[in-house]
Amino acid sequence: MPYIGNTPAEKYAAFDVQYFTTSATTSYTLDHAVANELDIRLVINNVIQEPGSGKAYTASGTTLTLSAATAGTDTMYCVYTAKASQTVNPPAGSVGPSQIANNAVDLTSKVTGTLPIANGGTGSSSTTFVNAATNITGNLPVANLNGGSSASSSTFWRGDGAWASVAAPYYVQLSNLNVSDGDSYVDVQNVFSSTYRNYLVLFEGFKVNTDSADFQCITMKSDNSTPSEHTYQAVGDFYNNAENRWGGSNSSNVTIMQGQGSGAGKFISGYINFFNPFSTTDGIIRYTWFISARKHDSSNGYVVGGGNVTTNSARTGFKLKCNSGTLQSGRVVTYGITNPS
Numbered sequence: 001m002p003y004i005g006n007t008p009a010e011k012y013a014a015f016d017v018q019y020f021t022t023s024a025t026t027s028y029t030l031d032h033a034v035a036n037e038l039d040i041r042l043v044i045n046n047v048i049q050e051p052g053s054g055k056a057y058t059a060s061g062t063t064l065t066l067s068a069a070t071a072g073t074d075t076m077y078c079v080y081t082a083k084a085s086q087t088v089n090p091p092a093g094s095v096g097p098s099q100i101a102n103n104a105v106d107l108t109s110k111v112t113g114t115l116p117i118a119n120g121g122t123g124s125s126s127t128t129f130v131n132a133a134t135n136i137t138g139n140l141p142v143a144n145l146n147g148g149s150s151a152s153s154s155t156f157w158r159g160d161g162a163w164a165s166v167a168a169p170y171y172v173q174l175s176n177l178n179v180s181d182g183d184s185y186v187d188v189q190n191v192f193s194s195t196y197r198n199y200l201v202l203f204e205g206f207k208v209n210t211d212s213a214d215f216q217c218i219t220m221k222s223d224n225s226t227p228s229e230h231t232y233q234a235v236g237d238f239y240n241n242a243e244n245r246w247g248g249s250n251s252s253n254v255t256i257m258q259g260q261g262s263g264a265g266k267f268i269s270g271y272i273n274f275f276n277p278f279s280t281t282d283g284i285i286r287y288t289w290f291i292s293a294r295k296h297d298s299s300n301g302y303v304v305g306g307g308n309v310t311t312n313s314a315r316t317g318f319k320l321k322c323n324s325g326t327l328q329s330g331r332v333v334t335y336g337i338t339n340p341s
Contacts, residue, residue, distance in 0.1 A: 016080040022070040030062045032080055039082035040064075045074055171200065171335040179206070179330035185321030186332050189224060192278045192316045196336035199277065203320065203332040204269040210325030215268060219277060219285065219315040267329075268293040270303070277315040285309045 018031045034040055037051035037059040049056035057066050070076060155163045174191040192199065206215065270291035277285045291303040320332060 016083055017077055018080070019077045022074045022076050023072055024069050026066040026069045028064040028066070028076075030059065030064050030078070032083055033061045034059050034080070034082065036060060039080065041079040041081055042076070043078070044070065044076045170338055172196075172338065173333065174199075174336050175332075175334040177332050179327045179332075181326075181328050183327045185319045185327070186330065187220075187224070187317070187319050188332060188334055189220070189317040190222075191318075191334045191336075192274070192314070194278055197276045197279070197339060198337040199274040200335045200337060201272040201274070201318070201332060202335075203271070203330060205267050206269070206320070206330035207267050207328045208322045208325045209328055210322065213322035213324045215291075216321055216323060217272060217287070217289075218319045218321065219274075219309065220317045220319060221313055222316045224317070274318075277318075280312055280314055285315060 016032065020028055030040070037057055040051075040059055042049040042051070042057050042064075044056075051057060051059075055067065057064060059065070064078070154166050156166055158164050175188050177186055177188060179186055188201075208215070268291050270289060270293075272287060272289040275286040275288075286306070286308045288306045289303070293301060293303060320330075321327075
């Protein structure tokens with residue numbers, strides 16, 4: 001029937017239970033007053049006792065009287081059948097997944113502590129829990145990231161929650177060679193191809209055992225031979241404190257450092273740019289270079305230069321050498337330069 005007031009909250013009922021410390025006695029005190037022994041159910045050693053006068057027990061008010069004394073080893077409790085406690089909170093462990101509405105729990109703020117194995121952790125059994133901060137290792141399956149729909153070897157998961165393509169590196173290392181004492185040259189083979197138009201060669205710490213040796217660069221064909229049309233026009237200037245310079249042309253090899261030599265531990269380092277050495281479309285391969293040096297006469301300075309070679313055959317590699325003597329040290333690294341989009 002209709003009523004006035006707020007709608008009563010749904011409640012869950014549970015009977016109160018009292019546990020007793022037993023001893024060799026027949027009299028006990030109840031936590032709650034009762035009308036008689038029918039308001040409670042008494043259990044001794046897991047056996048329900050019969051209530052009533054001349055039976056197992058009687059009760060009145062807060063006094064419980066047994067017909068026979070208990071022993072100290074007995075267990076005894078009573079259930080107050082006439083008194084039920086009510087609460088709007090369901091009992092612990094009484095709610096399962098089917099009783100929870102979708103999206104009813106905010107996992108972002110409510111889930112704390114360790115992750116159960118059944119919910120994605122790792123462990124030896126369903127009772128093993130994992131501390132996600134320290135115990136989860138390895139790679140997260142891409143299927144767990146936005147469905148993994150755009151996952152591939154060329155994409156990555158960004159911090160803003162989206163897939164993005166991996167940008168190609170601007171410089172791609174193609175070779176890395178060290179010089180051994182006594183080498184006649186550094187032979188860098190099979191680095192030029194149709195993959196890249198431009199290349200960067202970095203070299204450092206080159207030293208030779210002859211003071212007046214010229215440091216040279218020679219491009220090579222696929223069979224590692226010197227092309228017959230190996231004609232260069234090159235100019236290089238060495239600048240030092242006295243503004244001494246050298247320059248001119250060379251019809252055999254490109255001399256990128258004249259009279260460097262070694263002396264007392266003199267070295268040169270620098271870079272060379274190769275422009276389209278693999279292509280024969282325009283019949284010309286172009287070079288530029290920059291070198292920082294300390295010559296055998298102890299003068300410090302740098303060399304800048306450029307040149308070209310007329311060619312009808314593609315170049316696949318190059319050599320760095322001296323026109324006399326042998327190399328004592330050095331390292332050369334070659335990079336392919338990707339064309340900007």
